[in-house]
Amino acid sequence: MENNTNANTGYNGYKNYESWNCSLWLRSDEACYSCWTEAAKEAIKKSENKQAATVSLMDQMREAVENDLADYLEKQKNGGVSNTGMFSDLLTNAVGNIDFYEVAAAFIEDVE
Numbered sequence: 439m440e441n442n443t444n445a446n447t448g449y450n451g452y453k454n455y456e457s458w459n460c461s462l463w464l465r466s467d468e469a470c471y472s473c474w475t476e477a478a479k480e481a482i483k484k485s486e487n488k489q490a491a492t493v494s495l496m497d498q499m500r501e502a503v504e505n506d507l508a509d510y511l512e513k514q515k516n517g518g519v520s521n522t523g524m525f526s527d528l529l530t531n532a533v534g535n536i537d538f539y540e541v542a543a544a545f546i547e548d549v550e
Contacts, residue, residue, distance in 0.1 A: 496542035
């Protein structure tokens, strides 16, 4: 597997792999991309400035991703798979490493 890490740019232009991967997934599905693009437009419309819009969108993204993680772990538990342990910890840590501000800022840039 190719490692696209660079000391100056992080991973493919993002701070780290987790942030890049989150942005990639939020952009890879047309319906998902459309949803976040509309959320970015709405954040810009309701905010005083670009930074406030980015923070607003960032909060929405963080909540959505953390809710998806909780749902995923609950489904694992309901399916008889432990939702605690090494893999749960690794997944939770990976989500914790996402720079949601950076991901949101990219969406704000897209719609400006």
